[in-house]
Amino acid sequence: xxxxxxxxxxxxxxxxxxxxxxxxxxxxxxxxxxxxxxxxxxxxxxxxxxxxxxxxxxxxxxxxxxxxxxxxxxxxxxxxxxxxxxxxxxxxxxxxxxxxxxxxxxxxxxxxxxxxxxxxxxxxxxxxxxxxxxxxxxxxxxxxxxxxxxxxxxxxxxxxxxxxxxxxxxxxxxxxxxxxxxxxxxxxxxxxxxxxxxxxxxxxxxx
Amino acid sequence: xxxxxxxxxxxxxxxxxxxxxxxxxxxxxxxxxxxxxxxxxxxxxxxxxxxxxxxxxxxxxxxxxxxxxxxxxxxxxxxxxxxxxxxxxxxxxxxxxxxxxxxxxxxxxxxxxxxxxxxxxxxxxxxxxxxxxxxxxxxxxxxxxxxxxxxxxxxxxxxxxxxxxxxxxxxxxxxxxxxxxxxxxxxxxxx
Amino acid sequence: xxxxxxxxxxxxxxxxxxxxxxxxxxxxxxxxxxxxxxxxxxxxxxxxxxxxxxxxxxxxxxxxxxxxxxxxxxxxxxxxxxxxxxxxxxxxxxxxxxxxxxxxxxxxxxxxxxxxxxxxxxxxxxxxxxxxxxxxxxxxxxxxxxxxxxxxxxxxxxxxxxxxxxxxxxxxxxxxxxxxxxxxxxxxxxxxxxxxxx
Numbered sequence: 208x209x210x211x212x213x214x215x216x217x218x219x220x221x222x223x224x225x226x227x228x229x230x231x232x233x234x235x236x237x238x239x240x241x242x243x244x245x246x247x248x249x250x251x252x253x254x255x256x257x258x259x260x261x262x263x264x265x266x267x268x269x270x271x272x273x274x275x276x277x278x279x280x281x282x283x284x285x286x287x288x289x290x291x292x293x294x295x296x297x298x299x300x301x302x303x304x305x306x307x308x309x310x311x312x313x314x315x316x317x318x319x320x321x322x323x324x325x326x327x328x329x330x331x332x333x334x335x336x337x338x339x340x341x342x343x344x345x346x347x348x349x350x351x352x353x354x355x356x357x358x359x360x361x362x363x364x365x366x367x368x369x370x371x372x373x374x375x376x377x378x379x380x381x382x383x384x385x386x387x388x389x390x391x392x393x394x395x396x397x398x399x400x401x402x403x404x405x406x407x408x409x410x411x412x413x414x
Numbered sequence: 415x416x417x418x419x420x421x422x423x424x425x426x427x428x429x430x431x432x433x434x435x436x437x438x439x440x441x442x443x444x445x446x447x448x449x450x451x452x453x454x455x456x457x458x459x460x461x462x463x464x465x466x467x468x469x470x471x472x473x474x475x476x477x478x479x480x481x482x483x484x485x486x487x488x489x490x491x492x493x494x495x496x497x498x499x500x501x502x503x504x505x506x507x508x509x510x511x512x513x514x515x516x517x518x519x520x521x522x523x524x525x526x527x528x529x530x531x532x533x534x535x536x537x538x539x540x541x542x543x544x545x546x547x548x549x550x551x552x553x554x555x556x557x558x559x560x561x562x563x564x565x566x567x568x569x570x571x572x573x574x575x576x577x578x579x580x581x582x583x584x585x586x587x588x589x590x591x592x593x594x595x596x597x598x599x600x601x602x603x604x605x
Numbered sequence: 606x607x608x609x610x611x612x613x614x615x616x617x618x619x620x621x622x623x624x625x626x627x628x629x630x631x632x633x634x635x636x637x638x639x640x641x642x643x644x645x646x647x648x649x650x651x652x653x654x655x656x657x658x659x660x661x662x663x664x665x666x667x668x669x670x671x672x673x674x675x676x677x678x679x680x681x682x683x684x685x686x687x688x689x690x691x692x693x694x695x696x697x698x699x700x701x702x703x704x705x706x707x708x709x710x711x712x713x714x715x716x717x718x719x720x721x722x723x724x725x726x727x728x729x730x731x732x733x734x735x736x737x738x739x740x741x742x743x744x745x746x747x748x749x750x751x752x753x754x755x756x757x758x759x760x761x762x763x764x765x766x767x768x769x770x771x772x773x774x775x776x777x778x779x780x781x782x783x784x785x786x787x788x789x790x791x792x793x794x795x796x797x798x799x800x801x802x803x
Contacts, residue, residue: 229443229584230440231440232436232439232440232443233436233437233438233439233440233528234436234528236436236439237435237436266617266621269613269617270617271610271613271614271617273610273614274614274617274618276496276525277493277496277618278617278618278621280492280493280496280525281489281493281618281621281622281625282621282625284488284489284492284493284625285489285625285628285629287488287489288485288486288488288489288629288632289628289629289632291485291488292485292632292633292636292640293632293636295636295640295643295644296636296639296640296643297639297643299643299644299646299647300647303647306539307532307535307536307539310487310488310531310535311437311528311531311532311535313488313492313531314492314525314526314527314528314531314532315528316440316526319526382596382599383433383434383435383436383595383599384433384592384593384595384596384599385592386436386592387433387588387589387591387592387595388588388589388592388593389592390588391581391584391585391586391587391588391589391591391592392585392589394584394585394588395580395581395585398579398580398581398585399580402580485629485633486626486629489625489629
């Protein structure tokens with residue numbers, strides 16, 4: 208049981224993608240211009256991650272080692288196509304906003320990374336929990352970054368105006384260049400916070 | 415001819431695939447730490463990007479569209495790219511061992527380089543013809559190489575410079591990329 | 606590598622690909638209708654709303670498809686016809702046609718009043734004209750409004766070409782694309798009138 212909790216929570220802080228587990232940055236930078244698209248892409252990634260982790264774990268004993276990457280890719284690509292079709296059918300507006308970034312989930316290193324590093328060695332339950340944790344962590348990170356960029360950049364959150372009326376927005380943050388700087392800033396802040404936490408832990412242990 | 419020049423310039427610099435369109439950021443952050451690996455990665459990318467784009471374009475036109483299977487484009491392209499990368503690896507190993515030694519370790523990384531897949535998909539979405547698609551693939555890969563080498567040359571200095579501990583590694587790389595991206599962004603509106 | 610290993614590799618890959626392919630085909634079939642509805646709803650409905658009036662049904666649901674020609678590759682070209690009804694009676698039909706513009710095809714949605722057979726209005730659906738030049742023409746009420754009230758058998762060429770439409774100054778190519786689209790739309794209407802109204 209404790210193992211399950213551990214595998215779930217590691218995705219939420221200790222190895223939170225993409226901040227700690229720096230993979231799948233392309234889509235992170237591109238879709239965080241608005242919270243809506245960030246949440247949309249996060250949802251897609253959660254679905255693909257769960258599907259690929261569970262299937263890979265189920266099939267882990269019969270997939271020959273030499274062709275495993277090919278099998279993983281086929282499974283992941285199928286998941287992505289399901290997301291593509293479902294989004295077109297039920298969230299067409301979101302599908303248009305995300306555009307090329309939905310098919311690009313297929314090359315999101317996070318998904319392949321979890322299949323290769325975790326799901327192919329662990330039981331189905333653990334693989335599912337890992338996928339949930341990592342997926343939710345990824346969505347959270349995207350949402351945080353997108354909130355930051357949307358609020359500072361245009362003064363809205365989820366399209367609702369949240370800043371005082373005199374606030375004109377700071378378009379730099381919405382521009383591609385701002386994305387890199389924002390993400391770099393968050394990574395630096397996370398470094399500071401975790402260094403502090405580590406120091407506290409060590410103090411506690413010493414005392 | 416002038417049109418092509420403008421088209422290429424736009425793909426190489428103004429709409430730089432890496433800094434403006436965010437395709438291929440993972441290898442960018444991963445290998446821009448040193449100049450040698452940046453050059454190796456850049457060369458491997460140009461090579462594979464052009465090959466992959468031409469192959470994917472043909473798969474789309476001659477297999478998927480006649481069969482009405484456009485919806486499995488994602489699956490077909492990624493399988494084509496993965497197989498192509500494997501094939502290139504094997505061929506290079508046999509035919510040109512020195513080149514293989516130089517590029518070999520970057521090839522497996524390329525399968526999950528979003529740029530290769532992204533360019534192949536973009537070409538289909540923008541309904542480009544074969545020649546245009548190949549020119550676009552070459553130009554974007556060239557733009558990727560320029561950005562990668564630029565970044566690597568800056569980040570090499572970081573190794574000897576004194577930067578705050580919290581910024582070491584990824585944060586400084588990303589912030590530098592942001593500043594470089596800003597200079598590329600200044601050219602938007604040229605074409 | 607033993608024969609057994611190779612065999613298992615091939616079998617596993619083939620089975621996984623087969624199952625995935627089958628699964629995707631099922632999902633595709635399940636969602637096909639919904640996707641088509643969503644596409645029309647999002648891309649065509651704004652244009653439909655702009656040109657149709659006084660109806661009480663959902664034209665996106667009340668639609669039929671007609672094969673109206675063949676393209677260069679010999680594939681069938683389909684035209685979707687939308688019906689605006691009031692009290693169950695058809696008061697207008699709307700459909701889309703294309704004309705070559707500055708940057709590819711310009712799509713124009715046009716509505717024809719039934720039974721008078723006069724144009725009720727036209728609106729641009731898809732185009733990649735320069736927003737500040739051709740785009741302005743295709744959204745201009747002055748230019749697009751000229752088509753309203755014209756009979757389906759009128760000459761829709763630009764006045765410079767002997768027709769009844771004044772081009773939008775500065776955007777001749779885009780204006781011409783719109784007239785071409787309407788002309789070809791009217792051809793389709795006249796040719797397939799019995800199918801459309803039947």
